[in-house]
Amino acid sequence: MERKRIKASGEQNKPSIDILSDLPDDVICHILSFLPTKFSVATSILAKRWRLLWTHVPNIDIANGDFTDKNHARKSSHVLPQCLFTCKTVVNLTIHNCAGIPSSGGIYLPSLKKLGLYYVKYGTDEAILHLLSGCPMLEELIIDEIADQDLGCFNISSPTIKSLEVNFPCESFEFDNPDYRVKINAPALRYLKVYDCSCEQMSLSPLTSLIEAEIHFKYYSLEVDYSIYTRCVFKFLDSLCNVKCLKLSSSDEFIDFSKPDPYVRFQNLTELELSADWRLLVKFLECADNDPKNPMETMEKWRACLLYSLTTVIIDGFGCTEQEFNIVRFILRNARVLKRMEIHRIGSKEKFDVVEKILLFNRGSKECEIAFCYDCRRHARFRQ
Amino acid sequence: MVTTDEKGPLTAKKKSVIIRSCDGDEFLVSESAAVLSTSLKKILEEKEDRLIHLSDIDNKTLAMVIAYLSTHADDGLSDDLKRSFDQEFVSGKEFDVLKYLVLATDTLQVTCLCYTVAKKMADIMKNKLVEWVRREFDIQNDYTPEAEAEIRRLDAWAWDDRQLEDD
Numbered sequence: 001m002e003r004k005r006i007k008a009s010g011e012q013n014k015p016s017i018d019i020l021s022d023l024p025d026d027v028i029c030h031i032l033s034f035l036p037t038k039f040s041v042a043t044s045i046l047a048k049r050w051r052l053l054w055t056h057v058p059n060i061d062i063a064n065g066d067f068t069d070k071n072h073a074r075k076s077s078h079v080l081p082q083c084l085f086t087c088k089t090v091v092n093l094t095i096h097n098c099a100g101i102p103s104s105g106g107i108y109l110p111s112l113k114k115l116g117l118y119y120v121k122y123g124t125d126e127a128i129l130h131l132l133s134g135c136p137m138l139e140e141l142i143i144d145e146i147a148d149q150d151l152g153c154f155n156i157s158s159p160t161i162k163s164l165e166v167n168f169p170c171e172s173f174e175f176d177n178p179d180y181r182v183k184i185n186a187p188a189l190r191y192l193k194v195y196d197c198s199c200e201q202m203s204l205s206p207l208t209s210l211i212e213a214e215i216h217f218k219y220y221s222l223e224v225d226y227s228i229y230t231r232c233v234f235k236f237l238d239s240l241c242n243v244k245c246l247k248l249s250s251s252d253e254f255i256d257f258s259k260p261d262p263y264v265r266f267q268n269l270t271e272l273e274l275s276a277d278w279r280l281l282v283k284f285l286e287c288a289d290n291d292p293k294n295p296m297e298t299m300e301k302w303r304a305c306l307l308y309s310l311t312t313v314i315i316d317g318f319g320c321t322e323q324e325f326n327i328v329r330f331i332l333r334n335a336r337v338l339k340r341m342e343i344h345r346i347g348s349k350e351k352f353d354v355v356e357k358i359l360l361f362n363r364g365s366k367e368c369e370i371a372f373c374y375d376c377r378r379h380a381r382f383r384q
Numbered sequence: 385m386v387t388t389d390e391k392g393p394l395t396a397k398k399k400s401v402i403i404r405s406c407d408g409d410e411f412l413v414s415e416s417a418a419v420l421s422t423s424l425k426k427i428l429e430e431k432e433d434r435l436i437h438l439s440d441i442d443n444k445t446l447a448m449v450i451a452y453l454s455t456h457a458d459d460g461l462s463d464d465l466k467r468s469f470d471q472e473f474v475s476g477k478e479f480d481v482l483k484y485l486v487l488a489t490d491t492l493q494v495t496c497l498c499y500t501v502a503k504k505m506a507d508i509m510k511n512k513l514v515e516w517v518r519r520e521f522d523i524q525n526d527y528t529p530e531a532e533a534e535i536r537r538l539d540a541w542a543w544d545d546r547q548l549e550d551d
Contacts, residue, residue, distance in 0.1 A: 027487065030499075031486070031506050047525055081539075
């Protein structure tokens with residue numbers, strides 16, 4: 001790019017009148033960078049000089065619906081231009097509702113740091129693997145819905161990604177192929193978010209760097225054996241065992257509590273937000289030889305886990321059962337470094353009685369404060 | 385630590401620079417404002433000369449850039465005030481004026497202002513047709529009709545809005 005040189009005093013030049021006929025390429029690209037890619041591509045029609053100017057714009061913004069014109073039949077997603085996959089400068093790439101990721105050759109995105117794939121049609125099992133292998137600097141990856149109905153294995157593998165968000169809604173899993181699998185191999189991962197997690201289909205390689213995880217479990221599928229599903233859930237949770245901050249939610253009671261399953265011990269856990277079956281909390285922290293039918297005895301054995309690491313507990317949806325009171329009483333008594341307990345959405349009309357009862361529980365940590373909130377917007381709070 | 389105290393009044397002593405536009409007008413600018421432009425800073429570092437001639441920037445545009453630089457060099461103004469100054473600075477300006485401004489800020493390497501002006505121009509260009517851009521930037525179409533048709537065919541998706549309007 002040529003930059004006009006500024007002349008110091010002494011050189012008296014005549015005013016240049018036609019300076020605008022050649023706005024430098026980088027200035028034009030700077031302006032285009034604030035506009036949708038569709039607009040930038042359209043400018044290629046202006047003149048020969050503009051033909052490839054849009055390819056120098058450092059960001060790409062392709063929106064859902066950009067490709068649904070009548071020249072491209074709606075029955076198939078638009079095939080992305082192949083030159084996109086060898087762009088040396090693109091740092092942040094988001095693709096909606098497209099197809100055409102090459103499954104062999106032709107992918108090299110050396111600057112790409114952030115990649116978002118929304119409702120993309122991959123075509124083959126190899127496509128995602130191949131795409132990620134061509135992104136040596138990738139740090140953030142979002143995969144939201146898959147347009148394919150016939151994949152056998154979805155393999156998310158990257159040595160560099162630090163943040164991963166995946167959302168496979170239930171519909172995507174209604175494949176003919178019952179052996180469908182999602183594999184995640186990302187040793188550098190620090191943040192993981194999985195929405196509609198289907199544990200029996202998902203396998204994780206060790207995530208030793210993981211700091212924060214947010215998992216929403218999918219509805220329990222009746223076709224899968226209850227106890228096998230339970231085992232899958234714990235195997236999945238086991239691969240998150242190094243996490244410091246965990247948010248876990250489920251709309252279902254999906255655990256078979258009749259059998260003593262392997263427990264998970266989260267050694268580094270400092271923050272836990274649980275919105276699921278209460279008994280899952282027991283499963284989290286209990287020892288393998290506990291008798292799950294005797295919850296109080298189980299609780300006594302939690303101590304080692306709770307004493308020195310747990311600092312925050314957020315309870316979303318308190319049903320006021322005897323067992324729930326027992327768990328809250330136990331946590332408050334034994335968690336020695338607990339700083340804060342939040343209880344949201346108390347499921348009782350006698351809310352003040354509930355609050356009073358909980359506030360009277362002994363606390364193992366003098367610093368501990370308890371907050372109550374009656375709606376999910378988390379406004380009104382009682383503090384002590 | 386006495387030396388730094390003695391240094392205080394020295395640095396506070398205001399130095400000035402004269403900047404001359406391509407049509408000959410001269411502006412007196414404090415050095416603290418001038419050095420916000422990376423290009424001017426380099427010139428001042430290289431030369432003792434206090435007169436800088438800018439052969440590419442006209443009088444009207446230069447006055448605007450200098451107003452911007454002086455405001456941003458004013459330590460008495462809060463960041464919030466400077467931000468709202470930036471917004472008012474570009475609002476209501478003609479596209480033509482912005483074109484000269486963006487070129488001047490690029491030449492002078494005033495990154496913040498270049499960003500603000502380029503973004504304002506993009507806001508104006510949004511939802512405009514390519515033909516509007518051709519007119520505003522005064523671009524001569526040097527494609528043959530065949531070449532233009534071929535590009536429109538290859539990247540048809542970029543122009544499909546007009547086709548939809550025709551329906």
